[in-house]
Amino acid sequence: MMIDAEQTILDQVRGVLARLFEIDPARIEPSSKLYEDLDIDSLDAIDLMIELKELTGRKVRPEQFKHVRTVGDVVTAVRKLVQDEDAA
Amino acid sequence: MDTTGLRSAARIDDRSPPGVALDRWWRVCATGFCFLSFGVGGTLLSFTMFPLLRLAAGSSTNARPLIRRALRASFRFFIGMMRMVGVLTYEVRNGDRLLAPGQLIVANHPTLLDIVFLLSLIPDATCVVKRGLWRNPFLRWPVAWAGYIPNSECESLVADSAATLRNGHSLVMFPEGSRTTPGQPMALKRGAAQVALASGAPVLPVTISCVPLSLTKTNPWYRVPSRPMHYTITAHPVLAATHCDRRLRAPVAARRLTRELAGLLAPESRPSSL
Numbered sequence: 199m200m201i202d203a204e205q206t207i208l209d210q211v212r213g214v215l216a217r218l219f220e221i222d223p224a225r226i227e228p229s230s231k232l233y234e235d236l237d238i239d240s241l242d243a244i245d246l247m248i249e250l251k252e253l254t255g256r257k258v259r260p261e262q263f264k265h266v267r268t269v270g271d272v273v274t275a276v277r278k279l280v281q282d283e284d285a286a
Numbered sequence: 287m288d289t290t291g292l293r294s295a296a297r298i299d300d301r302s303p304p305g306v307a308l309d310r311w312w313r314v315c316a317t318g319f320c321f322l323s324f325g326v327g328g329t330l331l332s333f334t335m336f337p338l339l340r341l342a343a344g345s346s347t348n349a350r351p352l353i354r355r356a357l358r359a360s361f362r363f364f365i366g367m368m369r370m371v372g373v374l375t376y377e378v379r380n381g382d383r384l385l386a387p388g389q390l391i392v393a394n395h396p397t398l399l400d401i402v403f404l405l406s407l408i409p410d411a412t413c414v415v416k417r418g419l420w421r422n423p424f425l426r427w428p429v430a431w432a433g434y435i436p437n438s439e440c441e442s443l444v445a446d447s448a449a450t451l452r453n454g455h456s457l458v459m460f461p462e463g464s465r466t467t468p469g470q471p472m473a474l475k476r477g478a479a480q481v482a483l484a485s486g487a488p489v490l491p492v493t494i495s496c497v498p499l500s501l502t503k504t505n506p507w508y509r510v511p512s513r514p515m516h517y518t519i520t521a522h523p524v525l526a527a528t529h530c531d532r533r534l535r536a537p538v539a540a541r542r543l544t545r546e547l548a549g550l551l552a553p554e555s556r557p558s559s560l
Contacts, residue, residue, distance in 0.1 A: 218535060218537050218538070219537050219538070219541065220538055220541060239475075239476060240441065241441060241444065241476075241480055241536075241537075241540075242537050244441070245535070245536060245537050
């Protein structure tokens with residue numbers, strides 16, 4: 199169940215990264231580093247957060263993404279975002 | 287000073303005629319003299335002309351164009367001096383393109399003197415410079431008074447740069463971030479493209495070539511080339527505003543413009559050294 203949810207989020211994040219930054223989805227793995235492997239800079243990160251906000255319909259605060267380094271970290275952050283809001 | 291390097295710089299081939307060795311020695315000394323003058327002259331001006339201009343101008347806004355004009359004259363003088371002593375020659379192609387106000391001038395960055403050349407040619411120009419200069423006791427005041435922009439990895443760099451352009455000043459940026467590493471492919475950061483998109487300013491690509499290549503990141507100043515450096519500074523036509531397509535999202539637009547700039551600024555088949 200959890201695995202499915204993560205897989206779905208990963209697919210969505212992949213879609214967002216491909217659309218926003220013209221990155222080949224095949225290059226996007228959970229272990230891919232945003233900065234080093236996918237060439238996403240600090241300005242891109244802002245666009246990414248705006249996009250994730252639209253995707254999840256949740257409020258996104260920069261501190262929730264402070265420690266995000268890899269695609270897997272993005273997935274975890276998005277899952278937390280959705281869960282926290284559901285719990286609240 | 288590294289004297290072994292100095293000796294190897296002037297080391298002569300046994301077969302070369304004495305004139306060649308003498309010419310090389312002369313250029314090692316002349317280059318050293320020019321850089322020394324740059325340091326000493328710059329320091330003197332930082333304590334005399336620049337503070338006087340700053341005081342005379344009253345407000346910091348009024349001071350900026352005066353300080354920039356003084357810097358431009360100083361850089362022009364320095365280039366003239368290097369040419370006079372025989373260290374270099376240069377030519378400027380389509381130099382009139384550099385004169386329009388409010389342009390984002392993007393250039394490749396092969397050598398130490400690139401910014402000196404560009405700031406000597408462009409009126410009322412500002413540039414993005416190393417943040418470290420703000421800690422330099424001699425240079426921090428002139429660069430601050432001239433309204434130069436400290437580099438950083440964050441959004442403030444893009445915002446400050448775009449504001450400068452919108453105020454009608456030209457801005458010089460080296461999208462590579464620092465000098466090209468010889469022998470490696472040119473790698474561009476996206477900052478310049480982001481500034482172009484944020485400001486909507488005309489983008490003027492400039493290519494700089496130096497033959498024989500010298501004063502690079504890996505080549506110390508005293509290792510002078512076999513003959514005087516020849517600089518060619520070419521101003522290309524202003525980019526068509528295709529990058530301002532509002533239907534493109536900012537990150538995609540910045541990537542496309544960066545790729546376009548990479549193609550325009552990549553060195554043509556230039557001889558790397560002779």
